[in-house]
Amino acid sequence: MLPNEPSRIALIGAMPEELSAVLACMPEAHCENVAGRQFWVGHLQGHEVVAVLSGIGKVAAALTATVLLEKFQVKRMLFTGVAGGLAQHVSVGDVVVASELLQHDMNAEPLFPQYVVPLSGCAKFKTDEDLTRILLESARHTLPQVQVHAGLIISGDQFVASASESLRLQCALPEALAVEMEGAALAQVCRDYGVPLCVVRTLSDRADDEAHIDFPKFVKEVASHYSVTIVSEFLKRLPT
Numbered sequence: 001m002l003p004n005e006p007s008r009i010a011l012i013g014a015m016p017e018e019l020s021a022v023l024a025c026m027p028e029a030h031c032e033n034v035a036g037r038q039f040w041v042g043h044l045q046g047h048e049v050v051a052v053l054s055g056i057g058k059v060a061a062a063l064t065a066t067v068l069l070e071k072f073q074v075k076r077m078l079f080t081g082v083a084g085g086l087a088q089h090v091s092v093g094d095v096v097v098a099s100e101l102l103q104h105d106m107n108a109e110p111l112f113p114q115y116v117v118p119l120s121g122c123a124k125f126k127t128d129e130d131l132t133r134i135l136l137e138s139a140r141h142t143l144p145q146v147q148v149h150a151g152l153i154i155s156g157d158q159f160v161a162s163a164s165e166s167l168r169l170q171c172a173l174p175e176a177l178a179v180e181m182e183g184a185a186l187a188q189v190c191r192d193y194g195v196p197l198c199v200v201r202t203l204s205d206r207a208d209d210e211a212h213i214d215f216p217k218f219v220k221e222v223a224s225h226y227s228v229t230i231v232s233e234f235l236k237r238l239p240t
């Protein structure tokens with residue numbers, strides 16, 4: 001068991017390209033294998049961090065978060081990744097910081113209203129205000145040429161890659177800025193544990209018929225760079 005440091009923070013990514021950019025800054029990190037995942041424990045910008053790939057989708061993300069909390073005793077979490085843009089005013093290459101997260105494929109009607117996680121009384125899960133503010137400032141400071149938005153991000157077990165599905169989601173959830181596959185699951189776990197979470201996503205596609213074409217190239221060439229830049233600045237600004 002690791003010593004219980006109050007400040008330990010989890011850095012979670014969905015994509016190997018992103019995690020390897022972070023790990024390159026943590027040469028002394030050691031690896032622990034749990035549930036088929038590699039948890040890298042080390043230091044970055046003076047913070048004790050645990051860096052890990054969440055896997056893709058809500059179950060993989062929820063499992064990863066639970067292991068981080070139970071086995072590695074992290075006290076806060078930062079997720080970085082890519083997402084599909086939904087709102088009309090967001091574009092590929094923009095950065096979106098989540099102020100709240102919702103599972104767009106949660107529907108236990110008529111027992112509970114659509115999107116409400118049964119028995120939680122909650123559809124939109126808020127991210128931590130302080131961490132989110134620091135994350136937003138870090139993104140705006142380090143990427144001044146990039147449009148940085150804050151708002152609702154929606155998650156579901158579906159890679160949205162058609163204009164019709166994207167339109168359906170935009171009509172159903174007009175405030176949603178972006179769609180991805182992990183964030184709202186992390187938010188639900190973090191809420192249950194009372195642990196602060198923040199989430200940043202670079203828009204890799206428009207969640208439309210071109211999404212599968214744009215995606216791999218973008219992750220490699222742009223998102224990994226954005227992610228490591230924002231994470232470094234975030235940790236510099238974060239109180240220990």
Ligand code: SAH
Pocket residue numbers: 014056057081082083084085158159160161179180181182204205206207208211216
């Ligand atoms: N090509 C990848 C699969 C990525 S799935 C592979 O083979 O490993 C898409 C990932 O990016 C998920 O982690 C999801 O959170 C995010 N994402 C990006 N664009 C998305 C979209 N249009 N719809 C849903 N998730 C998207």
